[in-house]
Amino acid sequence: xxxxxxxxxxxxxxxxxxxxxxxxxxxxxxxxxxxxxxxxxxxxxxxxxxxxxxxxxxxxxxxxxxxxxxxxxxxxxxxxxxxxxxxxxxxxxxxxxxxxxxxxxxxxxxxxx
Amino acid sequence: xxxxxxxxxxxxxxxxxxxxxxxxxxxxxxxxxxxxxxxxxxxxxxxxxxxxxxxxxxxxxxxxxxxxxxxxxxxxxxxxxxxxxxxxxxxxxxxxxxxxxxxxxxxxxxx
Numbered sequence: 509x510x511x512x513x514x515x516x517x518x519x520x521x522x523x524x525x526x527x528x529x530x531x532x533x534x535x536x537x538x539x540x541x542x543x544x545x546x547x548x549x550x551x552x553x554x555x556x557x558x559x560x561x562x563x564x565x566x567x568x569x570x571x572x573x574x575x576x577x578x579x580x581x582x583x584x585x586x587x588x589x590x591x592x593x594x595x596x597x598x599x600x601x602x603x604x605x606x607x608x609x610x611x612x613x614x615x616x617x618x619x620x621x
Numbered sequence: 622x623x624x625x626x627x628x629x630x631x632x633x634x635x636x637x638x639x640x641x642x643x644x645x646x647x648x649x650x651x652x653x654x655x656x657x658x659x660x661x662x663x664x665x666x667x668x669x670x671x672x673x674x675x676x677x678x679x680x681x682x683x684x685x686x687x688x689x690x691x692x693x694x695x696x697x698x699x700x701x702x703x704x705x706x707x708x709x710x711x712x713x714x715x716x717x718x719x720x721x722x723x724x725x726x727x728x729x730x731x732x
Contacts, residue, residue, distance in 0.1 A: 510664060541719055550724035551665075551710065564719055598664055609655070610720060612664030 514613035526587040533601030546595040627723035644711035
């Protein structure tokens with residue numbers, strides 16, 4: 509058990525809808541990363557937060573947004589969903605110190621129909 | 622930009638066979654290099670890492686050596702077990718930046 513909790517485990521929704529994915533980092537970790545895993549693109553970095561502030565952005569679409577709350581949990585919001593957004597979305601956390609390894613949650617599998 | 626290239630799978634081996642999964646990287650400067658493993662239905666777990674040239678990372682019988690001259694970080698294990706069946710990801714990071722992953726290599730070990 510990595511200590512990172514993601515909910516829900518599975519999500520099925522229709523095109524055009526909006527969903528929210530939630531992540532609770534390991535106790536004490538200040539930094540949260542979101543990754544998208546799909547068969548064709550592999551693992552793509554979306555966005556990173558550190559102690560409530562956005563730290564880095566990767567290949568995140570404008571239809572997607574995220575935030576980290578004062579209790580350090582994070583939410584990833586996906587809107588105007590398209591079939592191509594179907595993927596596994598992982599959250600990972602780390603204390604935020606240099607070279608500290610990422611601890612991944614088990615992911616949320618999103619299916620857009 | 623920075624990138625990681627892994628050998629494509631799947632890799633299919635018999636138990637006790639020798640494993641090599643090739644990984645090469647492109648990056649400026651001196652990145653840290655990692656191998657992560659993903660078991661079915663789970664998130665990624667750190668397997669081993671190396672932070673500077675000629676460092677060898679090792680864990681659970683797996684090893685990888687950071688070779689700057691060949692920009693490689695190949696994963697090896699002398700004798701694989703059925704329980705090693707998983708997807709293996711090579712990754713790099715520059716100080717303070719997010720991990721960049723390769724596309725993953727599926728390993729299937731049969732008894």
